[in-house]
Amino acid sequence: MVTDHEQELEVEESEEYVSRSEKKRRSTAIQKVGEDLAAFPITAIRSFNLPHDLLQAYEELQNITKHEAKRRQMQYIGKILREIDIEPIRARIEEVQEGKAAQAADFHHLERLRERLIQDDKEALNFVVESYPDVDIQKLRQLIRNTKKEIEKQKPLKSYKLLFRYLRDLEQG
Template identity: 40%
Template sequence: MSLNSPADEPKSKSQRKREMQALQNLGEKIIALPGSQRRQLPLSEDMRMAIEEADRISSHEARRRHMQYIGKLMRREDTEAIHTTFEQFEQFEQEKRQRDHALHQLEMWRDRLIDDGDAAVESVIHELPHIDRQSLRQFIRNARRERERQKPPINARKLFKLLRDTAGL
């Protein structure tokens, strides 16, 4: 009497449909990627051609059928390697979002320094104790003058660069 393991049992039709839908969704994610990231994925030539074709299809029904075809091709692809590459892309995007957030924070500090002056200087010095205080105050004064005279914001850019370099971004 041998016991069958769950892996030996055939998959239900619903399970097969869920797996196919997951592969099709992965194909849609690949299509949504920029070309530079697509080229980094470990895809077969058939899959690359199908993805390029999907970009050219505009009819809803034709696109739906083509996505099913892509799902079928995905069965032959190394989905583990594709998922690993996606995770790398997501990590890169997360780091980019964090850096963008930090740069936006620095832009707000720059604007606050120009608008509020000495009151804002103390909080920035508290956050960035290694900042060159003399340059900081000089850039703030010059940026205010530029703003009052409606000149290009050269010193505001220099102030931002000082903040960015001191913060290590």
């Protein structure tokens, strides 16, 4: 016959032991997810399909201006996050951040291409013609020519911006 004390020992052994350090690391990771999510505008947070009480806590956070009150609200958000599965939220945050990084890389690529076109780089012009079958070469050359004139005469860079937009539109198809 098994005594009550022996049953308690078996239950304790079957539960996974988690050190204080590990608990603290988990809590910090959850808090980080909460902070990352708080960096988004409330309209984006609404698209995350969060539980109602968590969404409400973030909406309240948007209206708080005092530092200490914000800190307490973030503590409350952390408490709510500890009670739910945060992996879908973390995955969505990473997805959005990777999308922003890709957009920035595309933006920088187009800026470099524009600069090369302005500097009469024949390879850049050939790249645009080969890569984008929809390109209107006459319009492209006109934009490049107008941009050079604006830079030369130190006028507002209207064509410079139009050239970037044209390249972006070609990129987006």
